[in-house]
Amino acid sequence: MQSLADPLSLKLAALADPTRRAILQRLGKGTANVAELAKPFAMSQPAISKHLKVLESAGLIERGRAAQSRPCRLAPKGLVEVEHWLNAYRAMWEKNFDRLEAYLETLTKEEQS
Amino acid sequence: MSTLAFTTLPKDKPMIITERLLNAPRELVWKVLTEADHIKHFWGPDGFTNSIRQMDVKPGGQWLFTMHGPDGKDWPNRIIYRDVKPPSYMSWDHDGGEDDPSGHPFFGELELFAEGNKTRIQLRMTESSIAARDEVAKFAVAGGIQNLERLAAYVAPMADPLNRFVVERTFPVSQQRLFEVCSKVEHLRNWMSPVGMKVVKAEQDLKPGGTYHYGLATPDGREMWGKVTYREITPHSRLVYEQSFSDKDGNITAHPMAPTWPKKMVTLFEFMPEGPKQTKLKISWIYSGVDDAESATFHTAHDSMSGGWKGSLDQLQNYLAQN
Numbered sequence: 001m002q003s004l005a006d007p008l009s010l011k012l013a014a015l016a017d018p019t020r021r022a023i024l025q026r027l028g029k030g031t032a033n034v035a036e037l038a039k040p041f042a043m044s045q046p047a048i049s050k051h052l053k054v055l056e057s058a059g060l061i062e063r064g065r066a067a068q069s070r071p072c073r074l075a076p077k078g079l080v081e082v083e084h085w086l087n088a089y090r091a092m093w094e095k096n097f098d099r100l101e102a103y104l105e106t107l108t109k110e111e112q113s
Numbered sequence: 114m115s116t117l118a119f120t121t122l123p124k125d126k127p128m129i130i131t132e133r134l135l136n137a138p139r140e141l142v143w144k145v146l147t148e149a150d151h152i153k154h155f156w157g158p159d160g161f162t163n164s165i166r167q168m169d170v171k172p173g174g175q176w177l178f179t180m181h182g183p184d185g186k187d188w189p190n191r192i193i194y195r196d197v198k199p200p201s202y203m204s205w206d207h208d209g210g211e212d213d214p215s216g217h218p219f220f221g222e223l224e225l226f227a228e229g230n231k232t233r234i235q236l237r238m239t240e241s242s243i244a245a246r247d248e249v250a251k252f253a254v255a256g257g258i259q260n261l262e263r264l265a266a267y268v269a270p271m272a273d274p275l276n277r278f279v280v281e282r283t284f285p286v287s288q289q290r291l292f293e294v295c296s297k298v299e300h301l302r303n304w305m306s307p308v309g310m311k312v313v314k315a316e317q318d319l320k321p322g323g324t325y326h327y328g329l330a331t332p333d334g335r336e337m338w339g340k341v342t343y344r345e346i347t348p349h350s351r352l353v354y355e356q357s358f359s360d361k362d363g364n365i366t367a368h369p370m371a372p373t374w375p376k377k378m379v380t381l382f383e384f385m386p387e388g389p390k391q392t393k394l395k396i397s398w399i400y401s402g403v404d405d406a407e408s409a410t411f412h413t414a415h416d417s418m419s420g421g422w423k424g425s426l427d428q429l430q431n432y433l434a435q436n
Contacts, residue, residue: 009373009410016409085370089414092307093280093396099304104286104294 007059011082014058019043020051024074027061033069117402118261120254127246129238131257134403135265137272139227142234143200145268146223155263156180158256159321159353160345171197177210183321183347189213192221201225207238217249230272231403234261259344265401266379276408278415281395288386291394292349295382298325310337314361321346325354326363340365344379352382356398373406 014020023037038048052072055061060078064071118133135142145151149168156163160183167177176192191210197203202224209216220239225232236257240246270277284291294300298317306312306329313336314328325341340359346352356378357365368374379399386392400411 008371009406012371012410012413013373013406016413086414095308096305097280097282099308100294101282101284103300103304104284104290107290107294108286 008081008085010058011060011078014054014060015082017051017054020055023048023051023055024060027072027074031071031073033071035069037072116258116262117265118258120250120257122246122250122254127240127243129240129246129250129253129257131236131254131261133234133261133265134228135232135234135268136230136276136401136403136408137232137268138230139225139232140200141272142225142232142264142268145264145271147199151267153178155267156260157263158259159183159263160347170194170203176205179212183345189216191216219249234264236261262344262401266381266399269401270399273412275412275415276400278398278411279395281393283387283391283393285390286392287390288384288392289349291392292352292384295384295394296346296352301325302327314338319343319346324363326359328361336361337369338363338366341380350384352384354380356380371410373410375400375402375404375407375411377402378411 015024019041022041026032026037026040034045034048034052037052038045041048052061052063056063058078059075061072062075063073116133118131121130121132122128123130145155147168147170149165152168153163153165156178157180162181163178164181165176165178167175169175172194174194174197176190176194178190180188180190182188189209189212190207192205192207195204195206202222204220204222206218207221208218219241222235222237222239224235224237226235238246238249238253238257240249286294294304296319298315298319301317302312302315306327309332310329311332312327313330314326316327317323317325319325321343323343325343326338327340328336328338330336338359338361340357340363341354344353344355357376358368358374360366365376367376379401381397381399383395383397384392385395400408402408
């Protein structure tokens with residue numbers, strides 16, 4: 001197991017779990033506390049709390065300090081870094097294919113002239 | 114290049130033991146090792162294909178097959194099973210069969226150990242003497258490791274489809290042309306790097322086991338290095354290599370931005386002719402390693418790309434943009 005100390009890896013690891021993605025999706029609709037988040041899942045509150053801890057330390061959610069229920073909300077910039085990285089990865093082969101297509105065209109033209 | 118598969122040559126027994134942890138459950142590994150339609154795709158060293166005449170995995174049953182080497186040479190094989198205990202153990206007598214009476218005979222065993230959702234496979238060959246074993250080991254060790262690496266890459270995407278990510282596109286050129294442009298360095302350096310990157314090094318030894326070491330520089334002067342180790346080069350239909358990030362001396366490193374990105378991925382290029390001047394290129398990346406953090410990172414990226422998140426990220430971004 002490698003170190004998960006860097007922010008992007010932490011976020012990717014946090015997002016790798018379907019329950020945590022579902023929690024994020026739920027939080028996309030607004031703030032919620034642990035009890036509310038646990039409801040749609042067949043999971044105990046402590047189990048949900050563990051997932052929340054992972055999401056919080058990855059910087060994907062924020063939790064209120066004052067209230068006992070510690071309401072959760074999405075961290076405003078949490079996903080930006082992940083989005084950038086995924087977009088770059090996604091685009092890379094599309095662009096490479098475009099370049100390959102252009103290069104093949106050049107080769108064919110060179111042969112014909 | 115180090116692999117997850119490794120070999121042990123015991124001092125006191127005339128055995129060659131090859132072992133690897135596979136990212137797949139034991140029942141599945143057993144299945145692909147006992148069915149002709151599966152095993153023909155990965156059995157043997159890199160670049161080998163198989164013609165299977167018969168495969169009947171039961172005590173006294175036979176597996177008759179010919180392995181076709183990358184050099185065109187054929188190797189007839191006959192296996193007669195002794196013990197068969199699904200899904201964990203089998204043993205057999207191996208020789209060249211009637212087609213090749215001189216084929217080298219040995220006793221073979223295969224054992225599968227369940228380790229959670231993973232499976233440890235051990236292949237054991239027993240030769241007639243330590244001296245005979247040492248002689249056979251000269252070629253069989255590398256072949257055995259390659260065999261298990263091929264099995265690992267075959268079975269991982271079956272265990273979880275997210276262990277493979279595929280992109281494809283059809284290009285208006287012949288199969289041969291596309292194969293050359295995707296394999297030879299004088300072509301690769303003209304297209305296989307992100308726009309705006311300068312190629313600072315591209316050193317290629319295009320043969321099985323050979324490497325391609327390259328360096329790219331961004332406009333602001335940062336460098337990115339990568340290394341490829343070729344496993345199979347089959348003109349003009351297949352190209353298989355292992356892909357990694359590296360430093361400028363060619364040592365394998367983690368992804369510069371995402372340390373839990375797989376250190377090694379198997380990359381498979383398939384060139385499929387669709388007409389005299391029409392060829393489909395299909396590229397598959399396969400994660401055949403056993404590190405849970407690496408596999409989670411690989412899955413996250415590809416699940417999101419293939420729509421597995423059902424737009425949840427987009428939705429979240431929209432929400433965040435509005436708040």
